[in-house]
Amino acid sequence: MKKGSSRSFRRPAPKKLKIAGIVTAALIVIFVGVTVYYFVSTPAATVLVVTADFPKDLSTNFTSDTLTNHVVANLQKILLQAEAEDLDEATRLEGLGPRPAKETIIPIRALSNSPSPVFDLEWRGINLNFCRRIGMSLRAKEYLELSVLGVPKTDGWRLTAFLKNWPHFSANPAGSAPQNGGACTDFENCATDLSEQILQVLDSRRLLNFYIKLKTPEGWRHVLELYPAIPQSSLEADDFVAWGNAFFGLKR
16 A cells, blocks of 8 residues: 555544534534423424425415415414403493403414524434424314315316314315305415314304404304304303394395
């Protein structure tokens, strides 16, 4: 063997090995830390929203993340409006306002990728988005799966939602938009329609509060549709007043 050939078999310098080891250990700590953080910060009652893969031959102007985030944003918006304390004292005394819901609001989180570019950085095929999803998934016990279905003999599509509960994850219908069948003509309207159907399954009382606060013909119609589905034993005086106001608003 020639003297010069021995150079190709030299081991890395101890200093370089030490630096590489520190960097690897630091990355492992970061990835484990992110996983633990999202596990701890996700309440067990959280409903995780995820969207199934679109049919391959279906063309849409939105992505799975767009759909997931839009539905989650709508659900959170409705819940915030339902809980808003924006009624004056006179309205309260007359019993015209929504009856407050006593149950804790169900946390709703999107399982889609974080919008932060930091979460897309990869190390050995793993990124922080993966750790985020693992942490949340290990904690939550309920999933809301959204799907986009093609409408036969057309280029249209419609949206559906199913609730899946741990540990069996059996699928229970949670909504289908548009409600009257057919294909969706507008993404935002269709996704909003689906969001309201989903909340009716998750928390009908707060959805009712939301409709009462709208004070519009559409809201009153929804109030009349929702009240019969609520157990009569749970109805109080304010409920009957709000129910009557809906009939009055629709001139019925």
